[in-house]
Amino acid sequence: MSDSLLSSLSDRTVLVTGATAGIGFETARQLAGRGATVLLHGRTAEESRAAADALVATAGVDADRLCTYAADFARLDEVEALAHGVVAEHPRLDVLVNNAGMAAPERHTVTADGNEIAFQVNFLAHYMLTCLLEPALTSEPGGRVVNVSSSLHRTASIQWSDPNRARRYSRLAAYAQSQLALTVFAADPRVTAVSVHPGVCDTALLPLYSHEGVAPAEGAAHVVRLCDPAVEIVNGAYYERDERVDPAPGVTEDRTVKRLSKLADLLVGRSTT
Template sequence: MSDSDLSSRTVLVTGATSGIGFETARQLAERGATVLVHGRTAEDTQAATDKLIAAAGIDAGQVCGVTADFTCLEEVEALARRVVAEHPHLDTLVNNAGIAAPERHTLTADGNEIVLQVNFLAHYLLTCLLEPALTSDPGGRVVNVSSSLHRTASIQWSDPHRVRRYSRLAAYAQSQLALTVFAADPRVTAVSVHPGVCETELLSLYAINGASAAEGAAHVVRLCDPATEIVNGAYYDRDQRVEPAQAATEDRTVKRLSKLADQLIGHNT
């Protein structure tokens, strides 16, 4: 993996207070990047930024905490407005925040199934709203942290909130397929990556044991590096580019998902 200097780069990492998100923020900051550290609450975000600053070699000016609860789309909009205003030149957006689906079917106040909103719709909205700030300079990109479980999924077009038949694993997999499909949206330069099965809060969905969060984050950071050339819509399993599920590369599916997402977030993005 390249250890090129990233001091000219500004990166927003969602879900950066723990797990792969925190390790991604740490590794980016250690290589000189300015990192916007997103957390769900102000307390979580402050604790994460304090921990990063305490790490060797990371300057306080390199990390900036930003907060939004992705179960509330209004907070996502406020986050986007703040980032565009304070960081009009954003090199990379890492769409990493994610939750495991709850045992029981749960809707957000916005009326969306909670894992679909947190893992996909909030990132879709955020990405669209950050488009003015996301640079078109060489190396500018979006990195969606997805999952190999997207291969097991289908998008329930007529019942995306899975009201009629809810399964937590199916709901989670659907959110990951949607995020993977979104990487092929022509409006942004984006890739998606499965960072491997890691020791995070989502481990129970995959296995008993996993790699360290730092190992998983290294695969994300590699794709943030402008020295790593990417093709829009590409999918990586750790450090290897592989073909995603067939649906993730179909133009019809990409357009259909965009239309559905616009409806669900109530925006004409």
Template sequence: MSESALSARTVLVTGATSGIGYETARLLAERGCTVLLHARTAEEGRAAIDRLTAGGIDAGRFCPMAADFTRLSEVEQLARRVAQEHPRLDVLVNNAAVAAPERHTVTEDGNELALQVNFLAHYLLTSLLEGPLTSGPGGRVVNVSSSLHRTASIQWSDPHRSRRYSRLAAYAQSQLALTVFAADPRVTAVSVHPGVCDTALLPLYGLEGASAAEGAAHVVRLCDPATEIVNGAYYDRSERVEPAPLATEGRTIKRLARLADVLVGQPA
């Protein structure tokens, strides 16, 4: 890991109060980054920073940011605050994720829960932060995806899966969408499957997993400007591999952007 290359960079990590997001925030701060630590609520963010600083990290490395991703209005508020306070953003780590609930659940914005939290909120956040991410050289986005994207399909006529719902299919669809989004040409982005880790999402994968810190190390490596990346690339832990064919298909990339713009209420 190149500490000098990462030092003094500003990184926004979503879903940073537990699991891979928390460990990513810790590793980045230890390497000299300013970490914009996103939490669902301000209280959860402060508690996470208290735990991190109790471990010996300088509190000045962290800036708490709060937004509930089940409310797109809060995502917009988050983007406005980041852009105002940090006009140059070096890295955005789109990590926040939930397991789709057992029963079909729709947010107040009208979107299926996993699709909104895992993909649409990140799509909106990334789109609104395009300016800060491209204001200096080397800005990049790291999407924390999943190998389960390979099992997925995007239900174009029923993206919220209101007619036929399966929690695993809904979760996989959200991860496929996030992986496809990495190939969007507006910002330089990659996706990474950090491995099966012992986090709240472990039940979707199996009974055993690596530590969250091991998974986070693969994310942090891609945040490092010393790691050269190609837009749309997909990594399985530290190895670059081909994603599902849909993830690099030009027609799918454009179609997903059009659908997402509609679902988040952005002008086309």
């Protein structure tokens, strides 16, 4: 579907995490280009501001359509502050794009919160953010969460007794586990959500997949399509680019979803209800 056939998003407010580079930056650019108000998240305030300035200078985006936020996802206190700031300033949020991500490091690394860093940055921070944004996320038709996941979730398993992989660590397995968790989270009945593998793109994560990738703008287009209220979704659906396909076996099983929620609540320090 060409941009000319897509609906205007001028009445939509969208938060994009990891919006300072790669797919996140291109997602923000395309959303703003279609009239959405875009909340740009970056690791630091300087990175977020630079991304907003670049969108205005190079893409002709209206600066009034952009708001910047900062939080280091390796610090859960900053994720909590981000959520509270967004809810206070944007009490209605139509779409949350959980895009921020990192490749797991070569050596096993634990955050100050006590979690393996890729599991926290790629999944736990987004889990916590989504739960805290629940008061703002609209339940009206078209409101949704879009998790930018990976086809590598198919190679993964969640190590329930050792999610931080302290006993046996490999960077690829740690990264894949974080993407599997993010994909499972899309099936959580508390939110209307989908997950999408945007294709192998030429970003910082490319070495995990291949030697060559498509332009980030091409991958972002698949994310933006799912932000459009004209695109009907089913909670927990998984897409590879623009095609809905079955995720890995067990991803949408109620038992797995509940088990992951319980584990995530424990690891981010949220009390379960």
